Amino acid sequence: MTPLPQDRPSEDPLRRIGDADRDSAVERLKKAYAEGFVSHEEMDVRLHQALTAENHGDLASALASLPVEESAPASTSTIAAAGGRIKRRGVWRVPRTLKVESAYGRVHLDLSKAVFEHPVVDIELALGTGRAKITVPRDATVDLDGLRTGWKDSRYVPRSSRDGRDGPTIRITGAMGFGRLKVRHARR
Incomplete structure (x- = not known):
C-alpha cells in the first residue's frame, strides 16, 4: 500500500x-x-x-490520529557471497522472489521444510563457478525454462504426473557459469 x-x-x-x-x-x-x-x-x-x-x-x-499502517513484508530477498558456501535449510520463510548471487562458492537451498506463503516462488540465480543444489518439496512443480547454463546442463528429474501437485510452483531463472545445478524432490 x-x-x-x-x-x-x-x-x-x-x-x-x-x-x-x-x-x-x-x-x-x-x-x-x-x-x-x-x-x-x-x-x-x-x-x-x-x-x-x-x-x-x-x-x-x-x-490524523489514525493507527499507523504496518508495512507489507518484503517479497524479495537476496542471498549473496563472493566465495564460500550459501546454505539454507530447516524451517525458513521463502520470499516471493529469492535472488542468489555467488561468484565462486557452492549453493545449497533445502526447501523441503520451508514455509511457502506464495503459490509461485521465483529463484533467480547469478552464479559464476561452483555447484548449486536445490531440494524442493515433494509436491512442488519446478520450472527451469528461464535458466541459462554456460558449461554444464542442469540436472532435474520431474516427479511423475500421477503425483498430486498441490504444492508450490518454483521457477528457477538466471544464469550459471561453469557450475552445475542439481534439483531434486524431497523424499518425504
Whole structure:
C-alpha cells in the first residue's frame, strides 16, 4: 500500500496530491471505520476532507490520529557471497522472489521444510563457478525454462504426473557459469 503523508514525516505539506493519494486515503479511512477507530459522523467529515484535499497537509489532517499502517513484508530477498558456501535449510520463510548471487562458492537451498506463503516462488540465480543444489518439496512443480547454463546442463528429474501437485510452483531463472545445478524432490 502507498505510504501516506503522516507515514512520511519529511513530506512537504504544501505539495499537491493526485488521485492515487486520495484513493489511498479513502481506503485507509474505510479500514479505520470498519475497525472502530472512527465514528460514523467523524467518517463523513474525514471523507469530505480527503476527497477535497489539494495538498499533503490537507490529507494529513483527514488522517490524523489514525493507527499507523504496518508495512507489507518484503517479497524479495537476496542471498549473496563472493566465495564460500550459501546454505539454507530447516524451517525458513521463502520470499516471493529469492535472488542468489555467488561468484565462486557452492549453493545449497533445502526447501523441503520451508514455509511457502506464495503459490509461485521465483529463484533467480547469478552464479559464476561452483555447484548449486536445490531440494524442493515433494509436491512442488519446478520450472527451469528461464535458466541459462554456460558449461554444464542442469540436472532435474520431474516427479511423475500421477503425483498430486498441490504444492508450490518454483521457477528457477538466471544464469550459471561453469557450475552445475542439481534439483531434486524431497523424499518425504
